[in-house]
Amino acid sequence: xxxxxxxxxxxxxxxxxxxxxxxxxxxxxxxxxxxxxxxxxxxxxxxxxxxxxxxxxxxxxxxxxxxxxxxxxxxxxxxxxxxxxxxxxxxxxxxxxxxxxxxxxxxxx
Numbered sequence: 001x002x003x004x005x006x007x008x009x010x011x012x013x014x015x016x017x018x019x020x021x022x023x024x025x026x027x028x029x030x031x032x033x034x035x036x037x038x039x040x041x042x043x044x045x046x047x048x049x050x051x052x053x054x055x056x057x058x059x060x061x062x063x064x065x066x067x068x069x070x071x072x073x074x075x076x077x078x079x080x081x082x083x084x085x086x087x088x089x090x091x092x093x094x095x096x097x098x099x100x101x102x103x104x105x106x107x108x109x
Contacts, residue, residue: 001105005073010086010093017087021051021058024101026078051081058083064099066091073098 041048051058064084065074086093
């Protein structure tokens with residue numbers, strides 16, 4: 001149990017354009033699996049679920065606060081999609097965006 005942090009930065013660490021969605025779950029059995037085939041990205045070895053909807057505004061998503069330091073990390077809820085953008089209309093990818101999620105002690109789900 002305790003607080004955990006995640007930092008998402010641009011793939012090349014600069015001001016490159018880019019969008020992403022973040023989803024945290026407490027139980028692997030409860031992973032979000034989209035029903036719409038357009039909400040899957042198929043890679044060379046496996047398929048990955050992506051945010052539903054289009055680009056940086058997924059259906060049911062919430063815009064990130066773009067916190068750029070760990071001290072200002074945005075607290076996120078479980079089973080909720082957060083989305084953000086680097087570059088035009090967003091913050092730079094060099095500092096990245098910070099998120100905080102809390103894992104409860106066993107038996108306190």
